[in-house]
Amino acid sequence: MKTKILLMFVLCFLMGGMKPAWTATIIVSPGQKIQDAINSATHGDVIEVTAGTYMENINFKGKQITVKSTAGAAMTIIDGGGTARVVTFNSGEQREAILEGFTIRNGVGQKLDGLDYGFGGGILCRGSSPIIKGNIIEQNQADPSSSGLFGLGGGICIYEGSYPEISGNTIRNNKAESGAGIYIFTTNDIEETSTVQVLIQNNIIASNNAQLGGAIFICGNSHPRIFSNVISDNNQIAGDEIYVCSDSSAEIVNPTTTTTTVEPTIIELTFFKAILGYRQVxxxxxxxxxxxNAGFNIYRAEAEGGEYIKINDALIPAKGTATQGAGYEFIDKNVLNRKTYWYKLEDIDINGVSTLHGPVKVTPRIIHRLFQ
Known part of the structure; x- marks a missing residue:
């Protein structure tokens, strides 16, 4: 009788009707490494990451696990440090592998198979089909070149037999030669079906910069399904924001293309100003x-109409509420006297939606004081 019960349990588990009771939840806090938790995790485990900035580059290593934040993308940052890709899926991960609720930033793509350019600054999927949802993927570049306009897939690179689900993300301010937001090259021999497909839905893909396909570049006999995304203010030297090669196709449904800020956060700003100082603003x-509101970021440009770069290391936490405001101050000491700077203020809500304010202009100078 015991043997029959055990056999029934195993059959139910194999058929997907039961979840193994031995799965674990692993908590990661600032000062600890997400990769250490991945290394110790087994199939079905959930890794919960608390708010903070984690300076590391992680690899799921083929594990069908969930890695998610507890405080949301705006408050939980994985920073690649500008030296390597931030997140890698390259060992056959499937839909049970989930990345959710992080800011993925400052990644640089790495070479594959001896090719002389980088792949995937923020995230690489190679031979893998995970779920990537609810993240902010920003300020990554596909190649370590100084301009960043080389390599494939600044934000996400989907490569060689990968069919991930990309949903509910904000993908912005990334750079690549092709596909600054997302690059797709599946090398599939047949058109994708409902069970084998790249699915890109309900994302905001904005302000990315490429030579081709500022938002999405599709080639390599790829046939993704692209549903209900907001495509906004992406830049490319030639072609459209979504670039589809002749060997590929895309099912594009309900796209929104706009050059204005999407769904601004509900912040009532009284003022935003810059006060000059001696070697500081x-x-x-x-x-x-x-x-x-989750908090604020500060962006600076060194020329009118130039590129704005985020200068605060971590999100400046919100202090106000829905009924009460607050005052804030940030000091930029990395400036030169007699040089003009432009600043923008970004507020980010708890869902990762942001609004930019400004710019304000200021020129630090030598301050002469008269003492009596």
């Missing part, structure tokens, strides 16, 4: 109310 702002 003091940025101050005040809000009247902050509904669902």
């Amino acid at each position: 003091i940025l101050q702002w005040k809000t009247e109310s902050e509904k669902d």
